[in-house]
Amino acid sequence: MMQKEESMIKMTELLRYIYFALPIHRAQMEAIIEETEQNNLLLGQNFSTLIDEIEESVHKSNTIKDRLLASDLSDEHFDEIKLMLNQLVDNTNSVQSSVSEIMVSLQYQDATKQMLTHIQNNLTDMGEEIQSLERSEVDLNDPIKTLLINKIGLHYTMTKERDIFKAVTGFDASQCASDKDDEITFF
Amino acid sequence: MRQVVGIAMKNAGYEVETANDGQDGVSKLGERFSAIITDLNMPNMNGIEFIKAIKQNPNNKFTPIIMLTTESSDEMKKQGQQAGAKVWMVKPFKPAQLLGVLQKLLG
Numbered sequence: 001m002m003q004k005e006e007s008m009i010k011m012t013e014l015l016r017y018i019y020f021a022l023p024i025h026r027a028q029m030e031a032i033i034e035e036t037e038q039n040n041l042l043l044g045q046n047f048s049t050l051i052d053e054i055e056e057s058v059h060k061s062n063t064i065k066d067r068l069l070a071s072d073l074s075d076e077h078f079d080e081i082k083l084m085l086n087q088l089v090d091n092t093n094s095v096q097s098s099v100s101e102i103m104v105s106l107q108y109q110d111a112t113k114q115m116l117t118h119i120q121n122n123l124t125d126m127g128e129e130i131q132s133l134e135r136s137e138v139d140l141n142d143p144i145k146t147l148l149i150n151k152i153g154l155h156y157t158m159t160k161e162r163d164i165f166k167a168v169t170g171f172d173a174s175q176c177a178s179d180k181d182d183e184i185t186f187f
Numbered sequence: 188m189r190q191v192v193g194i195a196m197k198n199a200g201y202e203v204e205t206a207n208d209g210q211d212g213v214s215k216l217g218e219r220f221s222a223i224i225t226d227l228n229m230p231n232m233n234g235i236e237f238i239k240a241i242k243q244n245p246n247n248k249f250t251p252i253i254m255l256t257t258e259s260s261d262e263m264k265k266q267g268q269q270a271g272a273k274v275w276m277v278k279p280f281k282p283a284q285l286l287g288v289l290q291k292l293l294g
Contacts, residue, residue, distance in 0.1 A: 044190045051194060100198070100282065103191045107279040110188060114228070114257045157260040183259070184288055185275040187268040 015130050022127045029116045029123075040109040047103050054096045061088050115161055122152050145171050188278075192224055192255070195282030196289075209237035219246040222289055227256035227263065238270040251292040255280060 065085045068078060129151070153173030156162045162173035189205045196203045204220070206212035209232025212225065223241060227234035234254055241247050251273040256263075259277045267275055274288055 048190050048194065100191075100194060103194065104279065104281060107188065107191065110257050110278055157258045157263060159259055183277055184284065185264060186291075187273055187275070 015133065019127055019130045022123045022130075026120050026123050029120050033113050033116050036109050036112055040106055044103060044106055047099050047106075051096055051099050051103075054092050054099070058089055058092050058096075061085050061092070065089075111158065111160070114158060118155055118157075118161060121155060125151055145169075149173065188226060188255075191282070192285065195285060198282075199286050201289075208232060209234065209240070212237055213240045213244075216241065216244040216247055220250050222251050222253065222292055223247065224253045224255055224285070224289075227254060227258050227267070235266050235270045238267070238272055242271045253285075253288060253292070255285070 065082065068081055068085075071078075073081070148169055149171055153162070153165050153169075153171065156165060156173050165171070165173040193203045193205050204215060204218065206215055208229040209225070211231075212223075213232070225234045225237050229237070232240075234256065238252055238254070241250065241252060252271060253274045253276055254267045254272045255276050255278060257278045258264075264275045273292060276285065276288060
């Protein structure tokens with residue numbers, strides 16, 4: 001009897017610890033989201049400025065080429081300068097394309113934010129579950145699979161999240177969910 | 188994100204108007220657009236509400252809408268379709284993909 005009481009006390013302490021730890025983790029995640037969002041925005045702005053400057057360089061090079069075409073330089077000099085300018089245009093176009101690719105890869109922040117938000121929401125749910133458990137409102141006989149799927153799995157909207165859920169629990173997060181992230185759906 | 192989309196569209200020769208969120212987007216519906224690209228998760232007004240607002244706007248009632256989002260669940264897609272989205276595109280996207288979709292929509 002003493003042993004059962006002691007283990008109940010330990011369980012209550014554990015639940016209290018989890019209950020108070022959850023908001024800390026939520027706040028840490030919020031800080032991660034904010035920090036990555038700010039940095040992502042800043043990077044995006046920097047790259048955007050860079051692209052504008054490159055575009056201006058291309059425009060200037062083309063203007064110089066046009067003026068050269070209208071000038072009376074010797075054929076030899078003209079061809080040499082024209083070749084150099086064409087190379088400059090090619091180089092700047094290539095740099096612009098690379099910078100655009102970098103900007104596309106910055107989309108990682110969207111996915112990171114989405115995943116962290118889902119974890120945050122789940123931590124909030126867990127806190128509420130613990131509160132109701134203390135008030136004995138939760139059916140402790142509820143099978144863990146149903147509980148995990150209903151409380152966590154069904155909130156996932158990204159394939160990556162559902163894959164991680166399945167790898168850890170062995171359960172399908174949502175039967176009605178799509179299985180491809182890279183798809184384009186025409187309605 | 189809208190910078191990436193904006194640059195991709197501008198580089199392809201399209202004239203681009205951007206909005207900070209759904210509410211800002213609604214304030215720009217006085218103009219008639221050839222196509223509208225929106226995210227789902229936005230502050231102030233989400234993508235579904237924004238699409239519903241577009242569909243009530245006389246200038247853009249028939250403007251094709253592309254939903255560009257990280258969300259890929261069938262439930263969300265259904266909501267998007269019911270609201271009036273023409274295409275659901277899951278991020279991360281490649282500019283060429285988006286341009287292909289846009290060209291298909293605009294014929």
